[in-house]
Amino acid sequence: MSKKPLPRKQRIENRGYQYSKKDKDKTKNVSVTLKDIDSAIIYYLENVVKPSVEENGEHIKVPVLYGSVERWKSILRDGFLRDKKRQIVTPVIVFKRDTISINETIPQDKLDANNPHLFYPFEKKYSRVNRYDNLTTQIGTVSQREYYNVTFPDYIMLSYNFIIWTSFIEQMNRIVERINYSDGAYWGDPEKMRFRSTIDSFEDATEIGETERLIRTNFNVTINGYLLSEKGLDNKPTMNKFITPKKVSFYESTVIDLD
Numbered sequence: 001m002s003k004k005p006l007p008r009k010q011r012i013e014n015r016g017y018q019y020s021k022k023d024k025d026k027t028k029n030v031s032v033t034l035k036d037i038d039s040a041i042i043y044y045l046e047n048v049v050k051p052s053v054e055e056n057g058e059h060i061k062v063p064v065l066y067g068s069v070e071r072w073k074s075i076l077r078d079g080f081l082r083d084k085k086r087q088i089v090t091p092v093i094v095f096k097r098d099t100i101s102i103n104e105t106i107p108q109d110k111l112d113a114n115n116p117h118l119f120y121p122f123e124k125k126y127s128r129v130n131r132y133d134n135l136t137t138q139i140g141t142v143s144q145r146e147y148y149n150v151t152f153p154d155y156i157m158l159s160y161n162f163i164i165w166t167s168f169i170e171q172m173n174r175i176v177e178r179i180n181y182s183d184g185a186y187w188g189d190p191e192k193m194r195f196r197s198t199i200d201s202f203e204d205a206t207e208i209g210e211t212e213r214l215i216r217t218n219f220n221v222t223i224n225g226y227l228l229s230e231k232g233l234d235n236k237p238t239m240n241k242f243i244t245p246k247k248v249s250f251y252e253s254t255v256i257d258l259d
Contacts, residue, residue: 029237030150030228030238037195037223038066040188041160042064044188045093046064048182049179049182063093065081067096081094091166091175093164096161100156102155120151149242150238151239156226157224159221159222160220166215169215196224197224199221201219205218
């Protein structure tokens with residue numbers, strides 16, 4: 001049974017949080033998605049680890065690919081990866097996300113997902129309404145401050161499966177050594193977000209293709225991440241803006257007992 005909305009006079013609302021973000025407000029909404037975590041892994045491998053092999057006296061950069069459904073299905077069927085021309089791709093690194101679980105080492109509870117009560121506040125250092133001038137000093141107004149409340153994220157643990165293919169064992173050793181050195185590091189872009197990683201053991205295997213021999217290595221990576229959507233379940237933003245009062249006035253009153 002649907003309920004009718006309460007009249008405006010009966011609604012209990014905090015007007016201090018009802019500030020719209022206009023075009024002049026360049027503060028972006030905070031959000032962390034699964035795509036951001038996947039992109040952080042690709043960025044770290046391509047720009048920090050920089051896997052490469054040496055072949056015919058040249059250094060070849062090893063591409064890092066995300067295993068989509070179609071791509072991973074072909075890998076399971078053939079045992080290796082092919083390009084559009086049906087040629088075996090080597091060297092290459094392919095990974096996919098396996099599982100997502102709640103990180104129980106960092107307990108947190110929003111109390112109610114429809115109406116969260118746990119926030120992380122931060123202050124905007126500069127605002128156009130907070131500029132100093134002589135008029136504000138003469139009339140005694142206080143500089144306004146802009147604050148933002150961001151809902152606490154959900155801390156999770158993600159498991160990824162990685163596969164490396166090379167043509168020679170020497171090439172594979174060089175890639176594995178660089179990836180193993182990054183165990184325990186925070187993967188991602190330093191200017192955006194980073195996530196702590198844990199690498200499991202490496203499993204080596206040698207496969208015989210149609211025309212060449214392939215060296216294959218499998219390993220798993222566990223990422224300690226977090227998720228935060230831009231809007232909650234009731235379509236409300238997870239980041240709210242509020243401004244401190246511009247002026248606070250105090251009045252004195254005296255009550256005389258006429259009796």
